[in-house]
Amino acid sequence: MNTAIPSLSPHPALPTPEQIRRAPKVLLHDHLDGGLRPGTIVDLARDCGYTALPETDPGRLGAWFREAADSGSLERYLETFAHTCAVMQTREGLVRVAAECAEDLAADGVVYAEVRYAPEQHLEGGLSLEQVVEAVNEGFRHGERRARQAGNRIRVGALLTAMRHAARSQEIAELANRYRDLGVVGFDIAGAEAGYPPTRHLDAFEYLKRENNHFTIHAGEAFGLPSIWQALQWCGADRLGHGVRIIDDIQVAPGEGGAVKLGRLASYVRDKRVPLEMCPTSNLQTGAAASYREHPIGLLRSLHFRVTVNTDNRLMSGTSMSREFEHLVEAFGYTLDDMQWFTVNAMKSAFIPFDERLAMINEVIKPGYAELKAEWLFGPGSAVPPVARDSAATRE
């Protein structure tokens, strides 16, 4: 006898924007040079004598960044990073940008974040690679303290990025290893995928593996399955930055409830629980997806891939973790259970030690969602019910 029992959701309404903001969130893929406050760019440009900004009014400058990223022109998109990097060449500038990053994420309800940047892009003012890393770490610690004073708790770890088109990946990998346990939690490579396969940087990845260190690779955003395959099977990436093109290895028969067939690579990604750092709005801007509703995250979530939700570049995409979830709630009808599932997925996939990840899940994330879910019963501010250790939202 196979009688299907309809599942009863204990909190039937879709989460409101206010609940989404208060819900604990975990962010694994966010670029430091893609998340500056427009007003800070204007201030820092004035301080360092940078005169090439397209606008000097913070409101108009913010709009310019979003329009340039939306334009579909790669040159204009890259120009946005030329401006943000130009004002991140001094110790003071880096400390301020990193501190505000931590504060902004905390105010948005992010409780744990791994924020990445390429130290090699911040040397024009005479800083050494080590000074860049120390300035950013100092900024994150400032930001964590200021967030705490404002009543928000966040922990931020840094990922050091090497640029795919450059030849410094070994040096940056060694830097990531040297600052491990000192604010840096892992390594990444970023930049144009086409023409710059991750295997160009094999030495750096093999070095990190010998050092038992962690790394993620931007792969499968624009370039497709070969890039994902190389990142996993040649380079040994722990996570995939984006990874949306894994959808190319999944066949869905037409019609409602059509049969799904996974190719070998997609099966491997799902079987090995490889975390996918998905960034919906960014993918829409680069053309990797046509709309939120058509974004592969919907299918991948229903197939139980280890999917996570991320921002990529908050300034260029005019987004935040809350905005990303608002879009997904609207497109797919996701509930607080779904949000918790994505958040626990992300925390499980973080690069900090296992016991700390577990503590974040059990002591911060589950109680936070339990409180939100209880509100419809008792009204806002109601007591937190006991947390079920094996609730549906935490099962894979």
Ligand SMILES: [Zn+2]
């Ligand atoms: Zn990215």
